[in-house]
Structures are given as structure tokens and as C-alpha cells.
Amino acid sequence: MDHTDEGRTVELHVGDVLVVTLPVNMLTGLRWVVDSYDRRSLALVGETVAPPPPGGALGAGGTVAVFRFRTDAPAPAPSRLVLGLRRGAGPDEDVQQYGLLLDIRA
Incomplete structure (x- = not known):
């Protein structure tokens, strides 16, 4: 999933891994963080910022933030x-939000 999927409903099954990739440049002082998710059915298993591609602009602070989530249990809704x-530091400091509606099934 990437920035073009914002607002989309995604059907997942227990055991699936959801990968969200969003553009970021750490030199701006902005960073993507997880604001909220249902911890009963989903687990954050990885978070990284990919380095600039070879031949990228000198001084680039990263190109994408990558979040990996694992589905652990079906969600009732x-x-x-x-x-x-x-x-x-807080969600009131968000300059942009990205959201998905997750339908996690058995």
C-alpha cells in the first residue's frame, strides 16, 4: 500500500502482512509515525526509512518510510x-494523515 491507497478499505486474513510505504524526507524534520491501530488484531512488526536510491540527490534524507504490520486475529468489525x-511529539502535531480501513478476517 502507498500514498495512493489513502482512505481505502483493505481486506486481510489472519497471518497476512500489510506493508505501507509512504514518501518522506527526514531532512525536513517531518517523519511518519503510527497514530493508531487495533492492537487486538494487528501487530507492528517493522518500521524503517529506506535510503536514497543510488545516484539520488546528495543530502537526501530518505525516500520512503516503510511500516510492516502482521494480522494476528480476526477483528469483529x-x-x-x-x-x-x-x-x-503528539498527534495534534500531524501535518498530514494517512488512513486505511482494515477488515481482518479469519
Whole structure:
């Protein structure tokens, strides 16, 4: 999933891995963080910032933030996964949000 999937409903099954890739440049002071998700059915298993591609611009602070989630249990109802692009420490500091509606089934 990437920035073009924002707002989409995604059907997943227990054991699936959801990968969300969002553009970022760490030199701006902004970074993507996980704001909220249903921890009963989903687990954050990885978070990285990919390095600039070979031949990329000198001084580039990263190109994409990559979040990996594993589905651990079915959810009784669809739930939202929300990531925030922020400069500060709290969700009220988000300058942009990215959300998906997750329908996790057995």
C-alpha cells in the first residue's frame, strides 16, 4: 500500500502482512509515525526509512518510510489504521494523515 491507497478499505486474513510505504524526507524534520491501530488484531512488526536510491540527490534524507504490520486475529468489525506525518511529539502535531480501513478476517 502507498500514498495512493489513502482512505481505502483493505481486506486481510489472519497471518497476512500489510506493508505501507509512504514518501518522506527526514531532512525536513517531518517523519511518519503510527497514530493508531487495533492492537487486538494487528501487530507492528517493522518500521524503517529506506535510503536514497543510488545516484539520488546528495543530502537526501530518505525516500520512503516503510511500516510492516502482521494480522494476528480476526477483528469483529473493520478498524482504522492511522499514520501521521509530524514534526512534533503528539498527534495534534500531524501535518498530514494517512488512513486505511482494515477488515481482518479469519
